[in-house]
Amino acid sequence: MLVHKDEAKARIIEIARGIFSHFGFKKTTMEEIAFATRKGKSSIYYYFNSKEDIFKAVVEKEADELREHLQNSMSMVLDPIEKLKVYIIVRMNQLKERTNFYSALKSDYLSHLEFIEKIRKNYDQEEVRIVENILREGVENNEFNVDDPHLSSIAIVTAMKGLEIPLLLDDEKKNMNHRIEKMLDFLFYGIVRR
């Protein structure tokens, strides 16, 4: 019964993901989620307390998958320079694939909603930590020349955010990899100990 319930929840999350990704948080109604899951609206509330909760679960699952993908990719690499490179590239490519989802969120220009911001900030902090760890490793290995890893990691993550915008807005996803490589060159030229 416990397992069964979790299965049902997972199914709701997955179906809701599809709807949220197309219509965004605000425009997605509980009734649609219910209808798509072939349940009554009230049944959904048996599994989740609110629309927000479903949305959080969806985003968390999304984040989990991204996280996992990143960890898998990085687990192979030891050298901090390569690690940072892989991290950024994989991250950007994943984002590229998830563009639909994120652009749907943007289309609620309700994005300012507290809890969305909160989720976002949490995830940003996690990213900063990951990058920071890579930087520290690089400093220890004497490969990086960074005096304030924390501040630097914030700068790098911020730079990545900056690259997200043209990625989400434009459809010039083709030049993207090229642009990322450029940025990496620039970044390393300043960071790597010569």
Added chain:
Amino acid sequence: MLVHKDEAKARIIEIARGIFSHFGFKKTTMEEIAFATRKGKSSIYYYFNSKEDIFKAVVEKEADELREHLQNSMSMVLDPIEKLKVYIIVRMNQLKERTNFYSALKSDYLSHLEFIEKIRKNYDQEEVRIVENILREGVENNEFNVDDPHLSSIAIVTAMKGLEIPLLLDDEKKNMNHRIEKMLDFLFYGIVRR
């Protein structure tokens, strides 16, 4: 002033088309249309009397374009057999390209709304007339073997509608041309005078 106003209307129609095509009629709000056109919501009402009116204008424009495309394609062809073939193929391919628009409409399962049905029926009648004319031509040329062109044209249009559904629902657009050809074979084997 008159021209200027029409330009503004045309611009609103075009921008609204984009929003409708993504969110469907119901989920699209006047405020969004206004925001996207960089106008106040009330300004939109200066150009259109209602949301319905905007939607009608959008659909009409869409239909006009399809019509024009069909006429262009058919103007080249004289033989009724070829004409019918071209008509069906072009029509289905156009529909394929416009799938986004139509599938957004489906996602309002408010599609039942009277006026959407009405628009649809009007357009269906027009299609029946076109096909009917082609059939009559074919009968006169002694190429077709059809005793009731009107009824037959309804049958053919209905068959095309039948093909629309898998086209809209599935994403197997690849097999589509193949399927259309099959249908045409079947159709002609029964229709063409041997």
Added chain:
DNA sequence: TACGAATCGACTAAATTAATCAAATAGTCA
């Protein structure tokens, strides 16, 4: 049968939204 798990319909309070209107602003031409 009994008992908890799951579903559902009916309902409400709150939020959203289409449409209106009167007032403000921009544009034009004599």
Added chain:
DNA sequence: TGACTATTTGATTAATTTAGTCGATTCGTA
């Protein structure tokens, strides 16, 4: 300029929509 029209807008409202609740019903199963 000033008078007149075209356009835009903010405030408002009436109607609709929707998130969330609750009590009742059905399902599964032991």
